[in-house]
Amino acid sequence: MIRSLIGAIGLSVAATNALAADPLEIGIGYLRHAGVKSTLSLVEQPAGNDGVAGAQLAIEDNNTTGKFLSQHFTLTEVRLREGDDVVKAASTLAEHDGFIIADLPADELLKVADALRDRGSVLLDAGASDDRLREQDCRANVIHVAPTRSMLADALAQYLVWKQWKRWLLVVGSHDNDKLYADALRRAAGRFGAKIVQERTFEDTGGARRTDSGVTLIQRQIPVFTQQAPAYDVLVAADESEVFASYLPYRTWDPRPVAGSAGLIPTSWDAAHDQWGAIQIQNRFVKLNARHMTALDMQAWTAARMVGEAASRTGSSDPKTVFDFIKGKDFSVAAFKGQRLTLRDWNLQLRQPILLVDGRLVVSVSPQEGFLHQVSELDTLGVDRPETKCKLQ
C-alpha cells in the first residue's frame, strides 16, 4: 500500500500582505569564544565571524519563509572573553532564546547543558566533534549538528578503501584532540579493512606558524621525519591542532598522497561544494559576508535552519513544541547534501553525508557506494545504534 495521507499538513496563510497579527518571535542564541585558532595556511585562517555568519544567513532564510507564515527569527551572539563565565553567559541568553547554537569545547558544552537543563533550553552543538558528547556524556537537551570525529574518519576510510589504499602510515600530533582524531582513524581502519602499518607522533615543540624563512626548514624536516617507513599507500595525519599536517603533502620521503588533516580532508562543508543546489547557498553566503563559507558556517546554518524548519512545520515558537518535532520521526532538513538529513534518535546526532575535499574541489562524498546499512547508509558513518554508550535522559 503505497498511498498514504500523512498528516495532511494544511498550513495555508491567506493574503500574506494583509497580515495584521504580530509575528511569532523565535529567538536563537549563539555562544562562542572570541578569537579564532591559528592555522598553518594563511588562506585557511578563519574569519572573526566564522560560524556565526552561517547562522545569520539561516536567520535571513528563515525570515524569508517566516514572512509568509508570520514568524520572525532573531539571532543574539555572545562572544566569551578570557575569564568569562560560560554558564552565566548561557543563562542570560536562555532568558530570551529557547535555542542556543554552541561553538564550545566539550567540557564547557556539558556544563552549559547541565545548567540549562531544568529551564528547557535546547543547545545545538555546531562546533564540538567529540564522540563522547554523543556517547557516554550525551545529554537529552543537546542536538549535535557537527559531525563526530568517527563520522569524519569513517567517511575518509570508506574512500581510501574503495581506492584500494589500504596501508596507512598514521602520523599523530601530540595534543589531546589529535589523539582523539587518531582514535577515530584507528577505529575506521579496523571497521573498513585498512591496515595501519606504523604510527608516528609529531611532537609540538612550540614555535611560530609564520616565519620569514619557514619553507627551507620544513622542506628538510618533513622528508627526514617520514623516511624509513614500512611500505604504505597513503599517509594519514591526525593534526586538529594545526601543527604539522599541512606541511606533509609533496614533502614526504616516499611519494605518497596525504589524507586526514591535510591533503584529502573529510569535512561537513567546503567552499568548493556546488552539487545539489549548493551553488545557491554559496552565492547567498558570499553576497552576505564577502567571504567563502566554511564547515563551521554550514554547521551553524544547518542548526538555525533546523529550528526554522521545525517552527514552520509546527507553526509554533514554543521551544518544547519545536524541539519535540525535531526529535520526532517526521523531521528532516535539506542542507544541499543530496539527501534529507535526520536525527539519530538515540543520541540526537544529525546524520549527514561527509565531503572529501582537496582544498580546491570536492573529490568525493561519503558514504561510498556499496557500504550498506539496514536503516540508513548514513549510519555507516560514526558510532551506530547497537554500539552506542548513550543513554538519553
Place this chain on the structure above:
Amino acid sequence: MRWSCLLSLSASWLAAASPASAFIAYVSNEKGNTISVIDTDNWTVTATIKVGQRPRGIEFTRDGKFVMVAVGDDDTIQLIDTKTRQVVDTLPSGPDPELFAQDAAGKILYVANENDNTVTVIDIEKRTRLGDIQVGVEPEGMTVSPDGKILINTSETTNMAHFIDTATRQVVANVLVDSRPRFAEYKHDGSELWVSSEIGGTVSIIDPVRRVVTGKVTFNVPGLRSEAIQPVGVGITRDDKTAFVALGPANRVAVVDATSHAVTKYLLVGQRVWHMAFTPDEKYLLVTNGVSNDVSVIDVAAQKVIKTIQVGELPWGVTISQ
C-alpha cells in the same frame, strides 16, 4: 565530419517523406552547454546546438517558432530559432534562471530566479521585463493554472508552493509542502495541483480552491533506501487518469493512478532521472537521465521503456514540438 554526416542523415530522412507523427524534442544538457535535438520518428539525435552556460529549463514558445532555454550561469534565457537552430536572442530574466512557465496565449513568461528569491515576469514578444515578484528562498518549480488566473511557484528552501494572482502579481496564498519542492503541475481540469518534494520524497496533492494539502503520493521501491527516492519531474496525461513522477537517483519513473494517488508501477530508466515531456499524441513520454547522459522513451499506453537515446552531458530538461 560528424556534423556534416549528421546533417546529411537528417536531410535524407526528411526527403523520405516523414510520417505525420514525427515530432522534434529538444533536450538541455546541463554540463555540456548544449541542446540535443531528437527526432521522435526514428529516435535519433539529429543535431546538437551550442548554447550558454548551464542550460536547464527548456520550452517551446506557443507558436513553435522558438525554443526558450534558461542558461543559469549566464543569467539569461536564450531563444533558439527552430528553423535555423541557432541562438538568435535572449530574454531578460533575473540572476540564475532555472525553470519558467508561460501563459496560455504564449505572451507572458514567468521565470524562477534561484539566486535572488524572485520570479521575473517577461513580455516574450517585446523581450522586456514587466516586473518581479518576491517569493521564498530558492524559487524553482513554476506552472500556471489551466484557467490562467494563478501562477504557482515553489521555493526549495522555504518549502512552499506560492499562489500568485496573475492579474495583480501578488502572492495570495502559501502552502507548506515537504522539503525541497522542485516541480509543480496542475491536472488539466484544474482540480488538483501536484508538487514534488525532492528531499521530502513525496508529491503533495493540493486542493487549488481551499489551498491545502489534501493528500500525498509516497513511494516505496523494494531494496532501495528511502533517501534515494527523490521526486522531481511530474507529467499528467490529458485525461487526468495517469501521472508519471521522475524519482531522481532512484533511477525510476513511478506510474501513479492520478485518481487514487497510488503508485501502480515503477519503470526502470537511466541514472538520476530529472524531467519529462509527452509527445503531443501522448503515445510517448521522454525522460532525461542526468547521470547516465541519456533519454529514456516510455510507451505511455504500455507503460514500458522502449528505447534509450544517448544525448549530451548531464541532460536535464526536455520539450517537444506540437
